[in-house]
Amino acid sequence: MTTSKIFANWDATHSELWSHQPIRLEHTMHRQPAFSMDDLARLIESYPREHYSLVKTGLKGSSRVWREGEIGKLSGREVIEAISRGGLWLNLRNVTSIDRRYRDMVDRMFAEVAAKVPGFEAPTHQAGILISSPDAQVYYHADLPGQGLIQIAGRKRVYVYPNTPPFIRPEHLEDIALFDVEVDIPYHAWYDQHAQVIDLEPGQMLNWPLNAPHRVENLGVVNVSMTVSYVNDDIRRAQILHLANGMLRHRFGYTPKSRNIRGPAFFAKQVMQKLLRDGKWVKRERSVRRPIDFRLDETDLGKIVDLPKAA
Structure with missing residues (x-):
């Protein structure tokens, strides 16, 4: 792995705006061999079952759908191909504890931020890799840790909303902490009139204020992203x-x-x-958890097979 800078064009405005306003930054992580499709395919094949989520969501404009499944016996390349055919995203959670290459990248990234932003520290941080379909979306939600979204491949549109009422209320944050579910906070279409809408390309990263609600739409191509979270x-x-x-x-x-x-x-x-x-x-x-109720079809990539309901 090279030791070149993570951030290509950081300037004084980014230091002033970090964690106060949504900011888009240029990064170099997408050039790392660890993000090649071959390496990602191998990572998928060896990833511990308890550390990944495979999610099927509804199409844009449809009613909310959220189902969780498993990849079954497909190879990593086949999983990526299945995802490319629509309606799915794979979250390789906490990849920084599974593969040292990603931990080193994220460590370097936060070291650079700390050197640029007075008083910033992130003694506890982790990251996950998202591989998502051209039509995939992430519903309106908020997170308790500090957050960033790093675009590796593909294009996506991110809507970031104010971290104030009515978009997020104290009781919503309490529910997230207590019930451990981020996507159940209320959302209304008129909220979009008050969102900052930011498109991300490969080599770009987005950071936003703590607890700011956000949602994401892919823009017609397979996406590879890395989510980072941090706690001070x-x-x-x-x-x-x-x-x-x-x-x-x-x-x-x-x-x-x-x-x-x-x-x-x-x-x-x-x-x-x-x-x-x-x-x-x-x-x-x-205790109420979404069941694992489908797996990827091994004979028709892109299709899913419903699993029997648990007794």
Whole structure:
């Protein structure tokens, strides 16, 4: 792997805007051999089952569809070919813990950001690789960690919305923390009038403010992207707060009033969520998981085979 700079044209405006506004940056990661189709195919073939998600979504303009499946016995190249025929995306989660090449790239990327943005740090970070169909989409959602989207191949359109009400409310963040589901927050078509719409090409990266809702549409070609997420002390404290306030709201029927991430009230919430987060009630609230209900067809690439429903 080369050790050239990750960011090709970083300037002072990017340092000022990082994490405050959506910004599009130029990067060089798409040139790395680790992102060749041969290497991605081999990665798919060896990827641990518990660390990937294969998702089928509805077409643009259709009602929301979200099904999860498995790749079956297809080769990596066959999986990519099946995805190219529509309606699917594969998320290789936490690839930075599976393959050192991607960990090194992301480490270097965040080191460059830290050198450019005063006060920025990302002591905890990870990344995943998304391979998605020409017509695939990611529904409106928000994330608790800091986020970035790195385009490797193909073109996509990203809609980034303000991280303020009505687009995202404190109770939405609480629900994400408590129920561990990001895509169930409300969305209305008129929200698009207030979104920043940014097209990404290979060699471009998008960063946006913390908790900003967003959705993504592919633009007619197979896409390969890398998602990065990061946590620092303030983000970690905010995650603790959202979980604790969600517990207060759903478990005890109390509407939280404080959203401070320091001080006595925060300390009390920190202790409470630590005591309750591994308990039966939280596990029950998180127990509803989408079943694995299809696999890729081995004889007709691009088709899926429904799996029998569990008894």
